[in-house]
Amino acid sequence: MLAHRSAALAGALALALALTACGSSSDDADTAGGSGEKGGTRVFTADNGKVTIPARPERVVATGYAVPALIEGDAPLVGISSWQRGEPLLSDEDLATYKKLTKVAGESAAETNYEAIAEAEPDLIVLGVPTPVLGDIDMDRLKSIAPVVAVGPTVPSQWREVSRKHADAAGVLASHEADKAAYEAKAAELRKKYQGVLSGLEFGHIGAYGDTSKGTFQREFGGSWGTSVAQDVGAAYYGKVKKAGPGSQSVSEYPSVEELSDSLGEADAITYSVNPDGSVPESVKYAMESKLWKNLPAVKDGRTFPIAYTEAATYQDAMKTLDAIDTSFAPLLDR
Amino acid sequence: MTVADRVAEVTRGGRETPRVALLLGGLVLLAVTAVLSVGVGAHAVPPTEVVRALFDPRGTDDHVIVRDVRLPRALLAVAVGAALAAAGALIQTLARNPLAEPGVLGVTAGAGFAVTVGSALGLAGAQTGQLVFAVAGSVLAALLVMAVGRRSPLRLVLTGVALTAVLNGIALGLRLMLPDTFDAYRFWSVGTLAGREQAPLAVPLTAIVLSLAGALLLSRPLNALALGESVAQTLGAGVARTRTAALVLITVLSGAATAVAGPILFVGLIVPHLVRRIAAGSVPWLLLYSMVLGPVLLLAADIGSRVLLPTGEVPVAIVTAFLGGPALIWAVRRYGAGSL
Numbered sequence: 001m002l003a004h005r006s007a008a009l010a011g012a013l014a015l016a017l018a019l020t021a022c023g024s025s026s027d028d029a030d031t032a033g034g035s036g037e038k039g040g041t042r043v044f045t046a047d048n049g050k051v052t053i054p055a056r057p058e059r060v061v062a063t064g065y066a067v068p069a070l071i072e073g074d075a076p077l078v079g080i081s082s083w084q085r086g087e088p089l090l091s092d093e094d095l096a097t098y099k100k101l102t103k104v105a106g107e108s109a110a111e112t113n114y115e116a117i118a119e120a121e122p123d124l125i126v127l128g129v130p131t132p133v134l135g136d137i138d139m140d141r142l143k144s145i146a147p148v149v150a151v152g153p154t155v156p157s158q159w160r161e162v163s164r165k166h167a168d169a170a171g172v173l174a175s176h177e178a179d180k181a182a183y184e185a186k187a188a189e190l191r192k193k194y195q196g197v198l199s200g201l202e203f204g205h206i207g208a209y210g211d212t213s214k215g216t217f218q219r220e221f222g223g224s225w226g227t228s229v230a231q232d233v234g235a236a237y238y239g240k241v242k243k244a245g246p247g248s249q250s251v252s253e254y255p256s257v258e259e260l261s262d263s264l265g266e267a268d269a270i271t272y273s274v275n276p277d278g279s280v281p282e283s284v285k286y287a288m289e290s291k292l293w294k295n296l297p298a299v300k301d302g303r304t305f306p307i308a309y310t311e312a313a314t315y316q317d318a319m320k321t322l323d324a325i326d327t328s329f330a331p332l333l334d335r
Numbered sequence: 336m337t338v339a340d341r342v343a344e345v346t347r348g349g350r351e352t353p354r355v356a357l358l359l360g361g362l363v364l365l366a367v368t369a370v371l372s373v374g375v376g377a378h379a380v381p382p383t384e385v386v387r388a389l390f391d392p393r394g395t396d397d398h399v400i401v402r403d404v405r406l407p408r409a410l411l412a413v414a415v416g417a418a419l420a421a422a423g424a425l426i427q428t429l430a431r432n433p434l435a436e437p438g439v440l441g442v443t444a445g446a447g448f449a450v451t452v453g454s455a456l457g458l459a460g461a462q463t464g465q466l467v468f469a470v471a472g473s474v475l476a477a478l479l480v481m482a483v484g485r486r487s488p489l490r491l492v493l494t495g496v497a498l499t500a501v502l503n504g505i506a507l508g509l510r511l512m513l514p515d516t517f518d519a520y521r522f523w524s525v526g527t528l529a530g531r532e533q534a535p536l537a538v539p540l541t542a543i544v545l546s547l548a549g550a551l552l553l554s555r556p557l558n559a560l561a562l563g564e565s566v567a568q569t570l571g572a573g574v575a576r577t578r579t580a581a582l583v584l585i586t587v588l589s590g591a592a593t594a595v596a597g598p599i600l601f602v603g604l605i606v607p608h609l610v611r612r613i614a615a616g617s618v619p620w621l622l623l624y625s626m627v628l629g630p631v632l633l634l635a636a637d638i639g640s641r642v643l644l645p646t647g648e649v650p651v652a653i654v655t656a657f658l659g660g661p662a663l664i665w666a667v668r669r670y671g672a673g674s675l
Contacts, residue, residue, distance in 0.1 A: 214648050
């Protein structure tokens with residue numbers, strides 16, 4: 001489990017760095033893909049520009065965020081990158097598929113195995129990485145193998161649009177839309193269920209990627225990993241980062257533990273990220289074991305709620321997050 | 336200073352008054368930096384509240400910050416600074432080499448290797464796990480170096496350097512092969528005093544305090560040993576016993592300091608150089624001054640680590656190197672390497 005956590009941390013840090021650098025890129029999800037179909041091909045708009053791709057790809061290689069999106073969409077995958085952070089979020093069937101598929105890249109873009117990709121003979125390569133990470137990839141070499149579309153998030157909550165683009169490029173948009181509808185229905189149901197108890201509460205969130213060795217914790221605001229699904233249920237996260245930066249820095253910051261009360265002192269309720277098995281990550285535990293935590297009004301009122309599966313990157317993943325939130329918020333109904 | 340002068344120093348003592356005054360001055364400096372250390376941080380606490388937190392705590396947020404975050408951190412800085420500086424003074428005296436520092440016994444490399452292996456096994460993710468692996472690694476590495484090189488200072492240093500190279504090489508290989516391990520290690524690899532207030536520090540800090548007392552008790556035999564083995568034997572010092580005891584103390588001091596704060600390499604090298612001239616060849620005074628100036632340096636660096644950048648804290652090991660490098664060059668240019 002520690003290895004999982006470590007891998008998750010590495011991934012999140014890499015993503016945070018990447019998001020930092022790509023925060024200004026435009027979000028063109030609404031206009032992506034689906035235009036100009038001609039003779040079995042179409043022009044798809046991706047982060048790397050307009051790319052001519054097969055209208056119905058039959059052999060797809062996926063990396064990064066595209067891995068869970070296309071496994072869950074039953075895309076015709078012939079190779080994937082490693083995606084350890086998402087393993088706990090996959091269903092048993094999808095996890096078996098994930099394990100069976102040929103790994104053509106490691107956890108980071110720099111670990112791309114070009115020969116393995118070529119051997120897989122794809123007709124489409126979907127890179128689910130933020131634009132700055134493309135610098136670690138030999139795009140010309142990949143393009144010589146198959147058309148390459150790169151689509152990655154610029155802010156954490158953008159997994160919704162990003163996963164849609166991945167599904168669209170790989171020709172499994174219908175599956176994605178079905179997952180989205182199921183998610184939205186469940187979110188609406190929970191929103192209705194908790195409307196009475198969440199109304200008027202201002203939430204704060206502690207994320208899993210604080211750095212204990214620096215004496216800091218991760219404070220997440222609305223639109224971040226730990227908050228965006230809970231927002232769909234109706235939780236309102238107050239505040240904003242002290243000094244907004246690009247990408248994920250616009251929705252999360254890393255204050256010193258000394259600033260715990262400055263950061264969360266006005267919160268009526270606090271959510272915090274936990275591991276899929278319910279255990280509390282070391283960085284969250286560091287904040288929670290401080291005496292300053294015990295002084296927080298929300299903690300004194302008993303309004304603290306763990307949220308698992310905060311790394312959801314697809315609608316199917318996020319169904320687990322909704323379940324976790326439902327379980328966590330349930331005691332509010334008895335108050 | 337000639338051997339005759341130093342023999343006189345060992346046998347007579349001397350120039351005690353200015354040394355005592357300088358020691359008292361150092362203690363005052365230590366008190367000032369310690370007070371500054373509990374007064375400075377990310378959350379602004381008024382000076383009156385700092386004083387009240389220390390003498391009349393009420394459990395408010397300001398008082399909790401001072402007593403539960405900053406005070407343990409300041410005490411840790413004092414203990415680690417004293418341990419590393421004293422270990423540096425001991426190893427430089429024992430090896431009769433001004434370039435020697437505690438890491439020369441392979442302690443730092445052993446701790447880093449053990450933390451790497453622990454991380455690879457998934458057992459060193461939490462601070463407690465890292466601390467246990469670091470202690471075990473540093474002790475095992477030092478025991479190996481002592482077993483091979485304890486009869487000769489030169490052999491000791493060479494063995495330490497060789498073992499350090501081997502352990503660092505293997506650990507680097509592991510980290511390159513295992514990205515998760517690299518990720519876990521990088522948080523430990525730059526020494527820091529931040530975020531340690533919840534770690535189980537009682538045992539390592541007790542070990543440091545006892546070892547500092549042991550070092551002072553051993554300082555007179557070491558004073559004799561610093562003159563060379565023949566002279567030491569003439570003066571009645573037990574050479575083998577003194578050397579072994581010093582090596583054990585160096586291992587415990589630097590191993591415990593590295594375990595609780597991570598690698599902070601420069602303190603053990605620079606502090607003995609800064610105080611050697613005023614110690615005037617006396618090992619007891621060298622140790623005493625090192626035990627005072629080491630904490631001052633680390634406290635000052637730790638305060639700097641909190642205020643230097645508006646974006647957040649810098650690991651104290653980086654500030655120590657940043658401050659220590661120019662200070663060492665200044666000391667060497669001003670006074671030379673000093674007599675060992």
